[in-house]
Amino acid sequence: MAALAPPVAAIRVAVRRALTGLPSGGPVLVACSGGADSLALAAATAFVAPRLGRVVGLVTVDHGLQAGSAQRAEAVAAWAREAGFTPATVVRVEVAGRPGGPEAAAREARYQALTEVAGQLGAVAVLTGHTRDDQAETVLLALARGAGPRGLAGMPARRELSGVPLLRPLLEIGREQTRAACEVLGLSPWQDPHNTDPSYARSRVRADVLPALVRALGPGVLDNLARTARLVAADNAALDEVAQAALAAARHPGGGLRVPELVGLAPAVRGRVLHAWARELGAPPGALSYRHVAALDALVTGWHGQGPTDLPGGVRVLRRADRLAPVGPT
Known part of the structure; x- marks a missing residue:
């Protein structure tokens, strides 16, 4: 018996790890564009899932x-x-008219479609083909934007999206491995021209910045960037737990938050508390930025009688003596 090609084996192992522990019942869905990453993921899932007693759709x-x-x-x-996916579904989406740039609008439309199909089918998870290289690009783009720890944490291996677990099994698999796996398996990936379009920031990072870093620092830079995302994500999780406890302790019996409880918090924790509270009040997460949280923090640490702070979603927050309270729609 011929030995299994290492790229194929590595991807199958990654998929098996992701599927282990999922609840039984509905199918596992693979999101597949036809590119090398998602095609290699789909082929591996089609092999692994039935051997774990799971139905797999695409x-x-x-x-x-x-x-x-x-x-x-x-x-x-x-x-x-033909590969045994049941069902294999095509969903057409409308990107025009959505907020944000073309990449953000397409991403929002795509995830909305995936979660809707997952809900209709009772899927236990949706798998996407993001790789270590995608993670490295995400970290570099976050650095360029001046993002905080949440941005530097990159893409999580698992997140809940509209109640559906979204899994990224390949975050420790390199793009060259997915291409090699497709070649070994006789698959013909589609080359998306958007991936090489210099009008997109991610495409420029992929074509110019990452290769330059690899030439200057060696191929290990990709693993190091992805490792940085994992380490920062672990720190974020710990700080978020502390912030949740601090948010509970800061709640005012009459509504809002007690300023004395907030003043004594470390800035990193206080920022998370205010961010979480703003989301509770109805500020859309995608529109809630550093400057909004900084304005809330100024009501706590730099208050001199200023008026309310405006947040996305029409939410307004005012300081009344030693209490922060919403004064707009929540």
């Missing part, structure tokens, strides 16, 4: 942004049906 999203996108999506679904 969803491919047609964003309608390129000529021939509908035909490519149907080709991915046809391959999936």
Whole structure:
């Protein structure tokens, strides 16, 4: 018997780890664009899932942004049906008119479609093909934006999205491994032209910045960036636990937060408390930025009688003596 190619074996092991411990019942869904990363993930899941007694389905999203996108999506679904995916679904989404730039709008539309299909099918998880290289790009982009620890933590291996677990099994798998796995398995990935379009920041990082870093610092820089994301994510989780306890202790019996309880907190914890509280009040997470939290913090640490702070979502917060309280719609 021929030995299993190392890239194929590594991806199957990563998928098995991700699927182990999931609840039984509904199918596992793979989000597949037809690119090398998601195609290698799909092939590995089609092999691993049945051996764990799980049904596996596939969803491919047609964003309608390129000529021939509908035909490519149907080709991915046809391959999936032949590979044993049940169901293999194509979902068409509308990207135009959504907030943010084209990348953010397409991402929002894609995740909305994935969670809707997962809900309809009772799926226990959705798997995406983000790799170590994607994680490294995410960390570099976060650094360039001046993001805090949440940005530097990159993409989590698991997150809840509209009640559906979203899993990223390949965050420790390199892009060269997914390409090699596709070649070994005889799969023909689609090359998305958006991935090399210099008008997108991520494409410029992929084509220019990361190769320059690898040349200057060696190939280990990719693993190191991804490791940084894991370490920061662990620190974030610990600080978030502390912040949740601090938020509970700071609640005022009449509503809002007690300023004396906030003043005594470490800045890193206080910022998380105020961020979490702002979200409770109805500020949309995607619109809630550093400057909003800093304005709330000024009501705590630099108050000199100033008026209310405006937050996204029409929320306003005012300091009344030793209490922060919402004065807008919540």
